[in-house]
Amino acid sequence: MTSIHWYNRFTPRTLAGRRTLVGYIFISPFILGFLLWFMIPAGVALWLTVHDWNLISPPKYVGLKHFGTMAADDRFWQSLKVTTTYTLVSVPLGLVLGFLLALLLNTKVRGITVFRTVYYLPSIVPAVASAVLWAWIFNTEYGLANVGLRALGLPKIAWLQDPQWALPALIIVALWAFGSGMVIYLAGLQGIPDVFYEAADIDGAGRWAQLRHITIPLVSPVIFFNLIIGIIASFQVFTIARLVTNGGPQNATLVFVLYMYQNAFQNLKMGYAAALAWVLFVIVVVLTLFVFKFIGNRVHYEDAH
Amino acid sequence: MTTQEQTVTTLRRSAPASKQRVVWERRLWKGLIITILVVGAVIMSLPFVWLVSSSFKPEEKIFVFPPEWIPNPFRPQNYVEALLYKPFGLYFFNTMRIVVLNLVAILLSASFCGYGFARIRFPGRDFWFGLVLATLMVPYFVLMVPQFIMFSRLGWVDTFLPLTMPFFFGGGAFNIFLFRQFFRSLPEELADAGRIDGCTEFGIYWRIMMPLCKPALATVAVFTFLAAWNDYIGPLLYLRSDYNFTVAIGLATFRGVMRTEWNLLMAASTAMILPVILLFFFAQRYFVDGLVLSGLKG
Numbered sequence: 001m002t003s004i005h006w007y008n009r010f011t012p013r014t015l016a017g018r019r020t021l022v023g024y025i026f027i028s029p030f031i032l033g034f035l036l037w038f039m040i041p042a043g044v045a046l047w048l049t050v051h052d053w054n055l056i057s058p059p060k061y062v063g064l065k066h067f068g069t070m071a072a073d074d075r076f077w078q079s080l081k082v083t084t085t086y087t088l089v090s091v092p093l094g095l096v097l098g099f100l101l102a103l104l105l106n107t108k109v110r111g112i113t114v115f116r117t118v119y120y121l122p123s124i125v126p127a128v129a130s131a132v133l134w135a136w137i138f139n140t141e142y143g144l145a146n147v148g149l150r151a152l153g154l155p156k157i158a159w160l161q162d163p164q165w166a167l168p169a170l171i172i173v174a175l176w177a178f179g180s181g182m183v184i185y186l187a188g189l190q191g192i193p194d195v196f197y198e199a200a201d202i203d204g205a206g207r208w209a210q211l212r213h214i215t216i217p218l219v220s221p222v223i224f225f226n227l228i229i230g231i232i233a234s235f236q237v238f239t240i241a242r243l244v245t246n247g248g249p250q251n252a253t254l255v256f257v258l259y260m261y262q263n264a265f266q267n268l269k270m271g272y273a274a275a276l277a278w279v280l281f282v283i284v285v286v287l288t289l290f291v292f293k294f295i296g297n298r299v300h301y302e303d304a305h
Numbered sequence: 306m307t308t309q310e311q312t313v314t315t316l317r318r319s320a321p322a323s324k325q326r327v328v329w330e331r332r333l334w335k336g337l338i339i340t341i342l343v344v345g346a347v348i349m350s351l352p353f354v355w356l357v358s359s360s361f362k363p364e365e366k367i368f369v370f371p372p373e374w375i376p377n378p379f380r381p382q383n384y385v386e387a388l389l390y391k392p393f394g395l396y397f398f399n400t401m402r403i404v405v406l407n408l409v410a411i412l413l414s415a416s417f418c419g420y421g422f423a424r425i426r427f428p429g430r431d432f433w434f435g436l437v438l439a440t441l442m443v444p445y446f447v448l449m450v451p452q453f454i455m456f457s458r459l460g461w462v463d464t465f466l467p468l469t470m471p472f473f474f475g476g477g478a479f480n481i482f483l484f485r486q487f488f489r490s491l492p493e494e495l496a497d498a499g500r501i502d503g504c505t506e507f508g509i510y511w512r513i514m515m516p517l518c519k520p521a522l523a524t525v526a527v528f529t530f531l532a533a534w535n536d537y538i539g540p541l542l543y544l545r546s547d548y549n550f551t552v553a554i555g556l557a558t559f560r561g562v563m564r565t566e567w568n569l570l571m572a573a574s575t576a577m578i579l580p581v582i583l584l585f586f587f588a589q590r591y592f593v594d595g596l597v598l599s600g601l602k603g
Contacts, residue, residue, distance in 0.1 A: 022425060033473075041452045124581050132571075137352060139567075151371075277447045
C-alpha cells in the first residue's frame with residue numbers, strides 16, 4: 001500500500017507534467033553520464049590545477065604556480081609551437097585537397113566508385129597500424145619515401161631523425177587520411193540540385209563562375225563543418241606523434257597532448273598536466289569561437305531559419 | 306550581360322562548329338580529370354602496396370635497394386610468426402569483448418536519449434541538448450587526467466570498465482546527436498497511431514521507432530566498431546597486464562620489441578587493418594551515411 005501511495009504522490013497529474021517526466025527519463029542516461037564523466041572530472045581538474053600531486057605522496061596546495069611554471073617552460077612553448085604549425089599546415093591543406101578531389105570525384109565517369117574507395121580507405125586505417133607502416137616508409141635507407149626521392153634523382157632525407165623534416169613527415173601521414181573530409185564534401189556536392197547548373201549554363205556562366213557562385217556557397221556549411229572538426233582533431237593528434245617519433249628528434253614533434261601525457265603518466269605531475277589540459281581547453285574554445293565569428297558569417301545556409 | 310548575349314549569338318551563328326568544339330572540350334576535360342585521379346590514386350595506394358609487399362618478404366629482402374615490389378620468395382609464414390610472437394588471438398578476443406560491450410551500451414543508450422531529445426517536448430530539453438553539443442566540442446584529452454584519477458580511485462585500472470562503462474550513460478554525445486537527427490526525420494503519425502492503440506512512450510520508442518531506425522543503428526554500430534578497434538589512448542592508459550591488451554596495444558608493444566623486423570611488423574599491421582577494410586566493403590553505405598548524417602543535417 002505504501003508503495004502505491006508513494007507512486008501517486010510523485011506521478012504528475014497533468015499531461016504536460018507526465019510528458020516532462022517521460023522526457024527526463026529518456027534523457028536521464030545522458031544527464032547521469034554528464035554528471036559522472038564530465039562534471040566530476042571537471043571539478044577534479046579544477047582541484048588538480050592548484051595542487052602538486054604525484055598520485056603517491058599527499059597532494060600539496062600550490063595556488064596558480066603551475067601557470068607560472070608554464071610561462072618559463074621551454075618544452076611547453078615548443079609543444080604549442082609544434083601543434084600550431086601542425087594545425088596551420090595540415091588543416092588548410094586537408095581542406096583544400098579534400099574539396100578539390102571531391103569536385104573531381106563528383107563527375108560521372110565509369111569506375112568512379114573505385115577512385116572514391118581508394119581515396120577514402122586510408123582514413124579508416126587504425127592509427128597504430130598507420131604509425132607502424134609510416135615508420136617503415138620513412139626509414140632513411142630502405143623506406144618507400146626515400147626510394148621515391150632517389151628515383152626522382154633527389155637526395156634522401158632523414159625524415160624521422162632530422163628535426164627539420166620530422167614534423168612535415170607527420171603532416172604527410174595526416175594528409176594521407178584526408179578522405180573522410182572528402183566524403184562529406186562529396187555528399188554536399190551531390191546535394192546540389194542540377195537545375196542550378198542548368199540555369200547557369202543557359203545564362204552562359206563558365207565553369208569558374210559556376211564554382212564560385214553556386215558550388216562554393218552551397219557547400220560552405222560543409223567546408224565550415226570540416227574546418228571546425230579539423231581544428232579540434234589536429235589539436236589532439238597523439239598516436240602518430242607518440243609511436244612514430246615519440247616527440248623527437250629534439251622535440252620537433254612534441255605535440256601538445258603528447259607533452260601533457262608525458263607530464264601526467266611518465267613524470268606523474270598530475271597537477272601540471274591538469275593545468276596544461278585547461279590551456280588546451282581554452283585554446284580549442286577560443287579557436288572555435290574565432291572561427292564561428294569570422295568565418296561562420298560567410299557560410300551560406302540555403303534555408304536560413 | 307554583354308558576354309552572355311555574345312555567347313548566345315555566337316552559339317546561334319555557328320551551331321555545328323561550336324557544338325563539335327564543346328564535345329572536344331568536354332572530352333579533354335574528362336581526360337584531364339581522369340589523369341589527375343589516376344595519379345592521385347596511385348600515390349594514395351602506394352603505402353598499401355608497400356605494406357602488403359613488405360609483409361610477404363623474407364627478412365633479407367627487406368633491406369634491398371631498389372626494392373622488389375613482388376616478394377620473391379613469397380613468405381606467408383611472416384603472418385604466422387608475427388601473430389604467434391605475441392598472443393594476438395587473445396588480443397583479438399579482448400578487443401571484440403570491448404567492441405560488443407560498447408555496441409550494446411551505445412546502441413541502447415544513445416538511441417534512448419536521442420529519442421527523448423527528438424520526439425518529446427518538455428521544459429529544459431533544449432538546455433540539455435545544448436549540453437550534448439557542448440560536450441561534443443570538448444576534446445577527450447582535456448578530461449583525460451581527472452578521469453584517469455577517478456577511474457583509478459574506483460579500482461578500474463587494468464579492467465575493461467573505463468573503456469566500456471561510460472558508454473552505458475548516454476553512449477557519447479555524437480551518437481545521441483546522430484540518433485536525434487534520425488528520429489526527427491520519422492513521421493509523427495506513426496507515434497500517434499501507437500498512442501491510439503494504447504502504446505506507452507517507451508513502447509513507441511522500442512516497438513515502432515527502433516525497428517525503423519535500422520540504418521542509423523547500423524551506422525552507429527560501424528563507427529562504434531571502428532572507434533573501439535582503432536582506440537589507442539584508452540587501452541594505453543587503462544590496460545596494464547599483457548592478458549588484457551587489445552590488438553592496438555599489442556601491435557604498439559610488438560613494434561617496441563621488433564625494432565627492425567619490418568616484414569613481421571608489416572604482417573601484424575596488415576592483420577590489424579584487414580578487418581577494418583573488410584567491414585568497409587561489407588558496410589560501405591553506412592560509412593558514408595554516418596558522415597553525411599553528422600555533417601549535413603545540422
